[in-house]
Amino acid sequence: MGLLSLAIWTPIIFGVVLLALGRDEQARSVRWIALIGAVVSFLVTLPLYEGFQLGTSAMQFVEKGPWIQRFNVNYHLGVDGISFWFVLLTAFINVVVIIASWEAITTRVNQYMASFLILSGLMIGVFAALDGLLFYVFFEATLIPMYLIIGIWGGPNKIYAAFKFFLYTLLGSLLLLVALIFLYNKSGGSFDILTWHKLPLGSTVQTLLFFAFFAAFAVKVPMWPVHTWLPDVHVEAPTGGSAVLAAIMLKLGAYGFLRFSMPIAPDATHEWAWLMIGLSLIAVVYVGLVALVQQDMKKLVAYSSVAHMGFVSLGFFIFSDIGVSGGIVQMIAHGFVSGAMFLCIGVLYDRVHSREIASYGGVVNTMPKFAAFALLFAMANCGLPGTAGFVGEWMVILGAVKANFWMGAAAATALIFGAAYTLWMFKRVYLGPVANEDVKGLSDINSREFLTLALLAIAVLYMGIYPKPFTDVMDTSVADLLKHVAASKLN
């Protein structure tokens, strides 16, 4: 069994065991088994870092075997510089989320923990799959645990949110399925993604494929104007669900652009890049403004996610090394930062049971340690140099300015809006005198919460101060991708 298979199946097997054997009466041992499962699943991804070869864009750790011979589908796994970090990121965030949900979840603990473990394995599968159908199976299967997470452990309006999440994203992915079957036939009976990369395609076909991919991936990212599901879902989802959704699930969409849209339909990608850039800029500027007026902390961070993911898609579609790399770095950074922001909100929500900004004020007086973490993550969210948030945004803006000054200028306004909505929220929630009895009675974070936030804080700072390991891994793959996208596939 290869390393990637281990990374995918270890958490899934732990999840299934928990589903089968876990009882609420033994919640304590269920939590520990879940934690052991998550940690083991993270540990098995570490040899990937040891063994990863820099300087090649070829797929590494490849595993290939027949799966469904009738359709020539292979169990084909592999990572390159683009997907590599997401495997580790997913496993890492999973550990953090399981620790973070330790006390917040008291009912059906085994199902909750199992959902997250299985979800984590499925998402690693999405990043590692090199077979179109295998990708689709993992991509779609993630909907089931997430639907249950939102619907069972969510807030008051959870049912609406769960359905909106499921049906909205399913609509997009069904078109992806049609596109995949089309490519299967076009390529003479192959679901191999790398074969599809080399497949010559006519201009109309490329456009149709591009928009079918767009339907699936733009909804997932989410890009403006199909982002409306995200705030609703974030508000209702439990803290852990929000963190995983923002940290990893949104990246599945952005990753799809890099793995499918751009290399399979390069001419259409160039033709429609203006549209993608336009939508990204709207997301960055307009959604940034929308975030400014939110009363609900989770909604604010949700809109901030949409704006940050706008940076990612902007970086992809300006077709420069620094832009695409910047986009990927931004994806990883946003994984840490948005996950951390949602966990911070979760810490407050567990104590006061309100997400309204207005219910708080002066939290720093009663929770100084926690406020320090929150400040760090808020700074990272608005892109302060020295934090993870800065690197990606700076690279994307640099790339955008090179491509077109005004585009860069518009993108750069996001730094102002980002600072505005994040810091204003920080000021209203944490600073000032103690606002009410609830805040007065707050107790500072315990060692468990300290651990989760510290793990993320280390990641955010490390990536901000020394991003080289992250960019080194992706350089060759990104350069190769761009070379591939620059060549026309029309015949």
Place this chain on the structure above:
Amino acid sequence: MIDKLSWITVYPEIVLLIMACVIALVDLGVKTPHRTVTHVLTLLTLAVVAVMEASYALGGQTFYGFGNMVVSDPMGGWLKCFATVSLMITLVYGRPYAADRDMLRGGEFFTLSLFALLGIFVMISGHNFLVLYMGLELLTLSSYALVALRRDNATATEAAMKYFVLGALASGFLLYGLSMLYGATGSLDLNEVFNAIASRQVKHQVLVFGLVFIVSGLAFKLGAVPFHMWLPDVYQGAPTAITLLIGGAPQLAAFAICIRLLVEGLLPLAIDWQQMLALMAIGSLLIGNLAAIAQSNLKRMLAFSTISQMGFLLLGLLSGVVNGNQINAESAYSAAMFYVITYVLTTLGAFGIIMLLARAGHESEEITDLAGLNQRSPLYAGVMAIAMFSLAGLPPLVGFYAKLAVLQPLISSQQTSYLLLALFAVMMSLVGAFYYLRVVKVMYFDAPHAHNAQPISAPADARVVLAINGALILLLGIAPGGLMTLCTQSISSIVNSLGS
């Protein structure tokens, strides 16, 4: 004419017939209210028959018997094997349910089931218009009686009446169409009909006229729009055990008779019947999915869901011949076969849950009766959720591959109309996802009702079978390759021997 080889083709049928009579006689001496002896004897018979059919199918050979009146081929072998197994599962789920409802006063439940299965066998192995028709009648007559088994229950009796009247009409349609074709081609044998039509000596109008009636008759049996009216009423009205009896194994037979008649007999007319099937598929997908949204009764919802699933099945049957070219035939018909087998497997799970949740005096057939099932029994909720996600076509469950297999030949036909049909089907499965998800929502997100709070008691055998049933839906989703290959091999032996 009747040589030794002929008998080989019908050994399982003979065993079934003899045992059905024996069980009817033995049952006279059985006095226990749960009829354990009859039940075990029936299951043993079925197990023997299933093994026989599987060994025929594994042999992979095609025998014709009794002057080409019946055929024993891999497709028939597998379908009969699966039909037998699904009847076994139905009986295991259904016995406690039937006992609670006074349906086991006599042994008819078992005997009629065996005769229905015999009808299914004849439908699957018939290679002659009259044999096929006889099989169909044996199945439907047994089914009418089974639906009416609770004769003092008003809804069941009403359902039986509707089923009988409409079913008889459909049989009439089919028989009339077959007689037209007999008149035109001068033969009842499928191969001879095939060759007569392929020779283009027969008047086309007459053939198409007969074809319309045949297709209508088949559509009645499948439950495709616009011949679907009976299905919701019968599914809802019949006792759940019987609903599963007529909604499970007979679907395999309906698929087989479609292949025998439309493909083995009438493939030269494909261009005509494919259009009819296309319209029925669109109607079934549309009405089945939209009407299912409005249902609050779970059995009725599943009935409409069946209609929409039959729409998908028809999509598989109609994409075999493109522009007179049979290149797609193997992938399309094998996709349809895969679809119907996995559909039956999933239906067994869903109705099994409904039956096991029912108690004496309480039917548990409203969707709200499932509220909070996850808190009452995670196993049942899990199996039902797997069944629902599979019917919705979500990976990694087997329903996804069934839909994928059906869509692939449609898209590979490179015809715009077929591509649009595929897109339409895909959009309709989004609508479908909504009502399947609603069942999951009720089970997982809602709290149990007070009147449903007591623990669920189900016999151990039913529980074990249910767990296996759910696991199969999931495992076949993770490794669907074997069943797909089996379907492809079965269908290719038919497609390769067409007209010979």
